[in-house]
Amino acid sequence: MSKKLSIIQLGNPILRQKAEFVEDIHSGSIQKLIDDLLVTVSDANGVGIAAPQVGVGYRIFIVASRPNLRYPYAPLMEPTAMINPLIVDHSDEIVKDWEGCLSVPGIRGLVPRFRAIAVEYTDRYGNLQKQEFTDFVARIFQHEYDHFEGLVFLDRIQSTFDIFTEDEYQKLIVDRL
Numbered sequence: 001m002s003k004k005l006s007i008i009q010l011g012n013p014i015l016r017q018k019a020e021f022v023e024d025i026h027s028g029s030i031q032k033l034i035d036d037l038l039v040t041v042s043d044a045n046g047v048g049i050a051a052p053q054v055g056v057g058y059r060i061f062i063v064a065s066r067p068n069l070r071y072p073y074a075p076l077m078e079p080t081a082m083i084n085p086l087i088v089d090h091s092d093e094i095v096k097d098w099e100g101c102l103s104v105p106g107i108r109g110l111v112p113r114f115r116a117i118a119v120e121y122t123d124r125y126g127n128l129q130k131q132e133f134t135d136f137v138a139r140i141f142q143h144e145y146d147h148f149e150g151l152v153f154l155d156r157i158q159s160t161f162d163i164f165t166e167d168e169y170q171k172l173i174v175d176r177l
């Protein structure tokens with residue numbers, strides 16, 4: 001049975017550590033971790049989660065873009081586990097948009113990211129996947145990848161004026177819908 005994991009929050013030193021590459025994707029413990037991360041991100045209305053956020057220092061994240069309460073404008077995609085992901089190329093263009101993080105509750109920020117990226121990752125069945133992502137999904141990928149390097153979105157914010165509370169952010173995006 002997959003179970004919801006507790007999400008560690010900013011200030012916990014595990015969030016500031018570098019994650020390790022996964023060697024045996026087929027192991028029961030890695031497959032179980034993936035199942036648990038899928039349940040955890042869905043339950044939390046997240047659009048992505050990285051293993052370090054549940055206190056596990058492996059290079060595994062879930063990208064699960066879909067419209068929900070926290071991200072009403074997110075595109076819909078099948079939740080996907082990405083193991084040992086890499087950014088192999090990126091656009092010159094950088095765009096700023098809103099991000100939040102399940103490990104940084106109550107805070108949103110405008111974060112600059114590459115608008116488009118080419119990526120490689122191994123899927124949960126052990127197959128190498130090569131894909132290109134743009135805009136919101138590219139943003140999720142870059143945000144989750146940062147968790148492997150011990151970074152959170154606040155580290156990339158250019159001005160403290162770009163930090164909002166969740167309540168003020170919600171007021172702002174109501175006008176955007």
Ligand code: ZN
Nearest residue numbers: 100101102103
């Ligand atoms: Zn995050």
